[in-house]
Amino acid sequence: MIKFGFSQLLSAAMAVLLMVSFDATAQKKKKASTVAAGTNVPVFTRFSYTGNDEVYANNPLKEDEFYNPILQGCYPDPSIVRRGDDYFLVASSFSMFPGVPIFHSTDLVNWKQIGHVLDRPSQLKVEKSGISAGIYAPSIKYNKNNETFYMITTQIASGIGNMVVKTKDPFKGWGEVKKLNFPGIDPSIFFDDDGKAYVVHNDEHADRSKILYNGHRIIRQWEYDLEKDEVIPGTDVVLVDGGVDLSQKPIWIEAPHMYKKNGKYYLMCAEGGTGDNHSEVIFISDSPKGPFKPALNNPILTQRYFPADRKDKIDWAGHADMVEGKDGKHYAVFLGIRPNAKNRVNTGRETFIIPVDWSGTFPVYENGLVPLKPKLKLPQGVTNQTGTNGFFPSGNFTFTDNFTAANLDYRWIAMRGPREEFITTSPKGGITIKPFEANIKAVAPVSALFHRQQHSSFEAAVTMNYVPKSEKDLAGIVCYQGEAFNYVFGVTKKDNDYYLLLAKNARERQAGPPRPGSVVPSTIIASTKIDVKKPIQLKIAASRQDEYTFSYSTNGTNFQTVGDAVSGDILSTNVAGGFTGALIGLYATSGNDILP
Template sequence: MKKKTMNPIFFKNKTNLIAAVALLSFSGLSAQTFSDFSYKGNDKIYSDNPLKSDEFYSPILQGTYPDPSITKKGDDYYLVNSSFSMFPGVPIFTSKDLVNWKQVGHVLDRPSQLKVEKGGVSQGIYAPDIKYNKHNDTFYMITTQFAGGVGNMMVKTKDPAKGWSEVQKLNFDGIDPAIFFDDDGKAYIVHNDAPPQGTEQYNGHRVIKIWDYDLEKDQVVAGSDKIIVNGGVDLSQKPIWIEGPHIYKYKGKYYLMCAEGGTGGNHSEVIFMADSPKGPFVPAKNNPILTQRYFPRDRKEKVDWAGHADLVEGPNGQWYGVFLAIRPNVNNRVTKGRETFILPVDWSGTYPVFENGLVPMKPKLKLPQGVKNLTGQNGFFPNGNFTFNDKLTEKNLDYRWIAMRGPRENFISATKNGVKVTPFETNIKAVAPVSALFHRLQHEDFETSVTLDFKPKSNKELAGITCYQSEKFNYVFGITKKDKDFYIVLERTEKGESKLIASEKIGLSKNIKLQVVGDKDELSFNYALDGKNTKNLGGKVSADILSTDVAGGFTGSLIGLYSTLSNDIKP
């Protein structure tokens, strides 16, 4: 195997040192190569709502792409999302029309920027904000990193597609920071924080603070902080979790937009206005300006939890807002997680309002004037019902492939036959880097498959597919060994407790094809020893443990190509 050049920082972490040794020499391990990956979505909402030539689908990013933030330079738009403990972190997309998006990489793509190796799946990066500063031609990404003692932080670049700076830690507490550049060149940071000690009135009582920001030192100005919102729109109503703030300047006025109600069924977006970035901010009388909380629970083609938005001026002067929401399945499960939606915004009045943001949302929108829908073509990200095929032979894998808590390059290498995985000692239940390549689950009805070249040498080796919500909630479907025989196994882990669903002795004369089929709220795990004729293992099983309402946390589900040297599944 060709040796890789290692960064000295890499060796500071014990887990990464083990990975490095494994990469450089693993003659005692079984070869395990994944190839011919296929993912196909078949959701009824899309077959029931085919697009016309002047339409596109929302969400624009399906699957776990929450907390969107957006900015613009010239004709180019850039959008980022929360990534928690996924590695690399903060996926970044670009577009010229707000419809057709290409992923250009990740903002945090180096271990020096992202300290999530010991973080649970819902720790790490929360609520990134991206903004372009025309005064110094620089992009800023500011976020909260709940890992590695980082806290609130900022990175910057001249070109979002060509790498970002090292982390600048910021000297304030709280979460969800966002940066604002005024017309006079001054900069400010707003964020969610706890109310002053001794003034908290109820559980969920938060405030929005603003700080002056020194662009030369890349730091908030000590002592400049001021509370500009206490509690939310109406403190007497005990609003909870005012967060995700953004400031905009429009027609000489300053607008503060925030999420309110918590990222669940009561989620909403609210707006305030002032004559100064430091207030006083007056809430709109028609708040909220975006929510789905008022409608019947059993409504058709349900969209829920809408909020945590960001605004941008789109083509032809039409404003748009990106925001998160969910689309629960038939059993009201949230397996796909919080996705990125978009709606036009009407700013003809004093305050902006999301068009059709206060009625049950529809899956389709009208295209901006003069824009063609090219999603899924020419490198543009797909949406709707689509198929993603990847032979896994390219040296540079598609950006959709991510790892958990550490770089994917620590355990993979490209070959002409597929991607070879060098397994870690950790298994899928570890709060540590795991040797699995992940792809987001983007549909409730789906088929995914991969071909695996693997003959384990011991019962400690396993390779296959994982359907992963977190380290405590997942399925593992793979190949291992018992005595002299090979077995295919299916294990369910719930609340950290694992149970063998089924196992079967198999002959492994050649590669095996593994398949997972999602149907509403059930999963089927199938395999084919001849590459064609599939056989089920374990019958249909519930997908409940892949849902946020069961597993908790903030992420949607992932499909992983997984390998380990610490298998504990016993056929």
């Protein structure tokens, strides 16, 4: 399995990025022209996604329980903050657009997505970013002294690097990006009671002779100027060198967050890389500038000690953030994975929550050092409303979208550019996708609308009305782990006939970053002639055994499979690498290069 940290892949990500700048005028939101059905611009209707994981069937909820993870699918690196009765949670988004999904709750169980922090091209410049570049590890914090929320993160694109945006009200959007002048990744901001502010982040020693081994990193701190929104030059200090015990060569100390309790300062970090050895550790000090001493009971959260074949396996736990609940207890959100039966990671790193006992000197994650379970007890006085009243669903659920709403559901995201550049919705239902010339293998904005894969076993279906004009035209549905690993199930034209084809796009695994301009090979798995005079329903079905089948229907009832079941291996981080989970996309292109 994979053992890495964000900083391990930083140089690889940078190697494949083209530093670009969006032209503000050209990137204004624009509506694609409404196009009648029957042209080479597809219209999609009646999308449905249904999860059917055994873990939920075998572990039905009792009245006082809720499911973990609280955010299923690719919502990694969570950070959480509280103001009064409101909790806000953010997660990494990499090259997805809009970026940094933000959720709101009043009870830590029921969450509503209220939008994205980075929802404009002026804030998010990822046009030429590989799938696992873009936005890393956002941290959200609230400064009660100026009543302002801060979201600080690393944007691995366009030369931005570490950055911050602010708002007085997360429901009303966020300001423009302020670039921060310091290296490294995973920044987090801390506001002390005396009004001072500090930034902590992952870095490496400037003196390379002090770097003792691969994965040796440090946690650095700067004083932060709240008036100028920048770190103060010359104030940086190293708070942690290597990790809990440098003699043991700990790797990838990262994702730091600072807290204050009973006059003591706490620094909590991820250690071990966001893979099999991932963990959470904590340090204590009398001063925000240290020295910080590790707790004797580190790690405080990990799943690395347990049998690989354990039931209802949850793994890779770490990258946590904490908040105090209304009941006086603390709670931590963190990332973890739920591998399928082949031990592959297709749903990506998800957001979990766990209660924390902080009645002693150090926080103790309740059951954080035993195999994690798929259910938790509800906090006292809380009713589980997930999946109802607009709250984000959990467990086995069905999401349907007829695309009739005035505003697109926040779960739909694009890749590297605004959705509004290629979609049009109709009050009568349906969404039109104006094809870009860039196809699904391009490191560029693509005309595809994505929904996260949230279960190992699922079915996703959509109805499409589409008549391609030439072999360069293709539209359909994709399973997408990234530009170099995906399946395409779509309709195209060859000579005077129309074909529905299933193709695999996969680059051979290689050491280091992909070579600029390298070609992603395509393999036709199967194809069949098809009548395009009437709408076609396309369906993907995946099993926990990591097999994906693709089928279609022209009457909405009888489905025919195209080709045999295919492996989901290329949709997993085990094969594709990187940091993202698989996505299901409604896709069109005028630059098709896959022919039956």
